[in-house]
Amino acid sequence: MISLPLLLFVLLFSALLLCPSSSDDDGDAAGDELALLSFKSSLLYQGGQSLASWNTSGHGQHCTWVGVVCGRRRRRHPHRVVKLLLRSSNLSGIISPSLGNLSFLRELDLGDNYFSGEIPPELCRLSRLQLLELSDNSIQGSIPAAIGACTKLTSLDLSHNQLRGMIPREIGASLKHLSNLYLHKNGLSGEIPSALGNLTSLQEFDLSFNRLSGAIPSSLGQLSSLLNMNLGQNNLSGMIPNSIWNLSSLRAFCVSENKLGGMIPTNAFKTLHLLEVIYMGTNRFHGKIPASVANASHLTRLQIDGNLFSGIITSGFGRLRNLTELYLWRNLFQTREQEDWGFISDLTNCSKLQTLNLGENNLGGVLPNSFSNLSTSLSFLALHLNKITGSIPQDIGNLIGLQHLYLCNNNFRGSLPSSLGRLKNLGILLAYENNLSGSIPLAIGNLTELNILLLGTNKFSGWIPYTLSNLTNLLSLGLSTNNLSGPIPSELFNIQTLSIMINVSKNNLEGSIPQEIGHLKNLVEFHAESNRLSGKIPNTLGDCQLLRHLYLQNNLLSGSIPSALGQLKGLETLDLSSNNLSGQIPTSLADITMLHSLNLSFNSFVGEVPTM
Ligand SMILES: *[C@@H]1O[C@H](CO)[C@@H](O)[C@H](O)[C@H]1NC(C)=O
Ligand SMILES: *[C@@H]1O[C@H](CO)[C@@H](O)[C@H](O)[C@H]1NC(C)=O
Ligand SMILES: *[C@@H]1O[C@H](CO)[C@@H](O)[C@H](O)[C@H]1NC(C)=O
Ligand SMILES: *[C@@H]1O[C@H](CO)[C@@H](O)[C@H](O)[C@H]1NC(C)=O
Ligand SMILES: *[C@@H]1O[C@H](CO)[C@@H](O)[C@H](O)[C@H]1NC(C)=O
Ligand SMILES: *[C@@H]1O[C@H](CO)[C@@H](O)[C@H](O)[C@H]1NC(C)=O
Ligand SMILES: *[C@@H]1O[C@H](CO)[C@@H](O)[C@H](O)[C@H]1NC(C)=O
Numbered sequence: 001m002i003s004l005p006l007l008l009f010v011l012l013f014s015a016l017l018l019c020p021s022s023s024d025d026d027g028d029a030a031g032d033e034l035a036l037l038s039f040k041s042s043l044l045y046q047g048g049q050s051l052a053s054w055n056t057s058g059h060g061q062h063c064t065w066v067g068v069v070c071g072r073r074r075r076r077h078p079h080r081v082v083k084l085l086l087r088s089s090n091l092s093g094i095i096s097p098s099l100g101n102l103s104f105l106r107e108l109d110l111g112d113n114y115f116s117g118e119i120p121p122e123l124c125r126l127s128r129l130q131l132l133e134l135s136d137n138s139i140q141g142s143i144p145a146a147i148g149a150c151t152k153l154t155s156l157d158l159s160h161n162q163l164r165g166m167i168p169r170e171i172g173a174s175l176k177h178l179s180n181l182y183l184h185k186n187g188l189s190g191e192i193p194s195a196l197g198n199l200t201s202l203q204e205f206d207l208s209f210n211r212l213s214g215a216i217p218s219s220l221g222q223l224s225s226l227l228n229m230n231l232g233q234n235n236l237s238g239m240i241p242n243s244i245w246n247l248s249s250l251r252a253f254c255v256s257e258n259k260l261g262g263m264i265p266t267n268a269f270k271t272l273h274l275l276e277v278i279y280m281g282t283n284r285f286h287g288k289i290p291a292s293v294a295n296a297s298h299l300t301r302l303q304i305d306g307n308l309f310s311g312i313i314t315s316g317f318g319r320l321r322n323l324t325e326l327y328l329w330r331n332l333f334q335t336r337e338q339e340d341w342g343f344i345s346d347l348t349n350c351s352k353l354q355t356l357n358l359g360e361n362n363l364g365g366v367l368p369n370s371f372s373n374l375s376t377s378l379s380f381l382a383l384h385l386n387k388i389t390g391s392i393p394q395d396i397g398n399l400i401g402l403q404h405l406y407l408c409n410n411n412f413r414g415s416l417p418s419s420l421g422r423l424k425n426l427g428i429l430l431a432y433e434n435n436l437s438g439s440i441p442l443a444i445g446n447l448t449e450l451n452i453l454l455l456g457t458n459k460f461s462g463w464i465p466y467t468l469s470n471l472t473n474l475l476s477l478g479l480s481t482n483n484l485s486g487p488i489p490s491e492l493f494n495i496q497t498l499s500i501m502i503n504v505s506k507n508n509l510e511g512s513i514p515q516e517i518g519h520l521k522n523l524v525e526f527h528a529e530s531n532r533l534s535g536k537i538p539n540t541l542g543d544c545q546l547l548r549h550l551y552l553q554n555n556l557l558s559g560s561i562p563s564a565l566g567q568l569k570g571l572e573t574l575d576l577s578s579n580n581l582s583g584q585i586p587t588s589l590a591d592i593t594m595l596h597s598l599n600l601s602f603n604s605f606v607g608e609v610p611t612m
């Protein structure tokens, strides 16, 4: 039995040991002022305008300076600095070691400035420090191991700097109260210290965008208060330790862009039922999507693209009422039987769905009509690079929120549904490399927000619809390699925005190249080769001042080459071969210094070929 006086003595003695008295005694208010002035003098231009108020002195005047907060007046320690808050203050220079003398400091915020140099180890003398915030600077060197002495730290933010070296294990071993640890966007390397698993108060944990390697320590599964874990954009390998699937408070889990592999256990998300975002993209995970994903009923984003996931896509998404983004592209998912597409009718329950990316998988068979029952908030739908056959659902026009529709590189048949004309917000329509046929619907002229329309390499026939002239925001038009006939509609060249490319090559187009092409002052590429175009090359082509590539070969063009082509100072490619052109080759072509590919063969020119 210990006597009361002895117990008191023991408590007092240990309190003295815990609070090293040295820093309390040899620092005082005047010392704080000196330390601040020394900090100021180590800054470029003495901190400039931001620290202009740091000009008075004595009698605790420093407590009135901008960014300086002193403790409440107390007899023993008046005028001691407890906070130094100089975020976004346009400060450059080094962080002076003198700050280590502010022994009563609890919060140091120098974030979003231009500090360079290293973290002074003297800061680690600040045993009362709870918040250390140095993010968004250009701080170099490594994280001092002595940081472990700041045992009261609850928030450590060193993100967005140029720190190198390993994460000191002392952070895990000593900073028991840490609830936020932000070390992202640095150049940290080596392994994640398993000691970090001892930070049981940790809620926010971000190590993303570093060069960390090795495995994820299974000790991280002890971080039972964790809300956000971000280990993305590193070089981590191995499997996700099973203990991680025990982190029941987790809201966000990100390990994208690493070299992680293995399968995700079927039950993985049963315990992690509070997850709102899962980012596991660009790794080497394989196996199926775990059925338990349906248990994560708060899920808003699931990103598992760029892995080796296979099999049939899980049903059960229908329970995820808040799902907005589903990125499954670039995997090995399959659909063979019609019921394998069942997940789509499930997804029709997700009324907030905005993004569905299923591109670059092994999806086959025919799209179910339930596609047209997906949410009208869907703005991004990608099915490109699969093996899908059959026709595009007739009612696809129901998805009136669509801005991007990628159907290219499949085996779609039949015609483009004219309901597409209802997609008033569509900006990009990619349907090239399919087996689509019939005529291009007139209703496409309703898509006035369209920027990019690529329908090449299909079996479209009929005329190029004159309604295209209503696409007044079009930047790029691709209709190549189809069976289109009739003339190139001259109205097309009233679309002032057409700039990236017009490609109508490899069709059966007839008639002449309209004079109006000269209206397209910003056009860079014009492909009209391999058609049956006749008549003269319009000299207005000389007005297309930004033209770099002009392909008109394999047509029936006649007359001579207009010398106006010599005005196209940026022209790099000119192919007029295999036409019925004649006359002299204009000497002006020799003025085009950029021209490095010129083909005039199989025509009937006379006279000299100008020297280029
Ligand atoms: C900081 O304190 C040390 C003693 O602990 C003293 O030698 C030094 O001069 C002080 N520096 C400043 C800038 O106050
Ligand atoms: C100190 O700076 C403040 C604010 O910039 C200014 O108003 C004041 O006149 C200055 N005082 C002295 C003594 O220079
Ligand atoms: C930031 O500081 C630099 C000098 O370091 C100065 O030239 C510049 O005007 C300052 N910018 C602002 C917004 O105060
Ligand atoms: C974690 O803490 C326990 C007890 O506090 C200790 O025994 C263990 O060594 C610590 N682990 C690491 C990796 O620091
Ligand atoms: C990534 O980690 C592997 C070991 O898993 C290592 O061989 C490689 O050098 C690391 N790459 C980089 C860029 O750090
Ligand atoms: C998960 O937590 C349970 C209970 O807390 C424990 O029994 C089990 O060992 C943990 N699993 C892992 C892999 O850490
Ligand atoms: C998890 O989901 C399955 C199937 O979706 C369901 O049967 C089960 O009750 C769910 N479990 C929990 C704990 O929510």
Ligand SMILES: *[C@@H]1O[C@H](CO)[C@@H](O)[C@H](O)[C@H]1NC(C)=O
Pocket: 297, 298, 299, 321, 322
């Ligand atoms: C869905 O989101 C709404 C609004 O953000 C929120 O109030 C609701 O709790 C969420 N529901 C689930 C199941 O996460």
Ligand SMILES: *[C@@H]1O[C@H](CO)[C@@H](O)[C@H](O)[C@H]1NC(C)=O
Pocket: 316, 317, 318, 319, 345, 346, 349
């Ligand atoms: C769709 O949501 C309702 C609840 O609103 C639910 O009863 C139903 O099971 C869900 N359907 C699917 C396929 O998940």
Ligand SMILES: *[C@@H]1O[C@H](CO)[C@@H](O)[C@H](O)[C@H]1NC(C)=O
Pocket: 345, 368, 369, 370, 371, 373
């Ligand atoms: C689409 O939804 C409507 C109304 O909810 C329903 O009648 C129809 O059967 C659904 N169609 C498909 C193909 O799921």
Ligand SMILES: *[C@@H]1O[C@H](CO)[C@@H](O)[C@H](O)[C@H]1NC(C)=O
Pocket: 421, 422, 442, 443, 444, 445, 446, 467
């Ligand atoms: C689309 O355009 C066609 C013909 O250009 C027109 O008849 C039709 O009403 C339009 N449809 C919608 C939904 O705007």
Ligand SMILES: *[C@@H]1O[C@H](CO)[C@@H](O)[C@H](O)[C@H]1NC(C)=O
Pocket: 445, 446, 466, 467, 468, 470
């Ligand atoms: C183009 O749009 C205008 C109205 O915006 C409409 O009056 C006209 O009929 C449309 N023309 C074509 C060819 O679709």
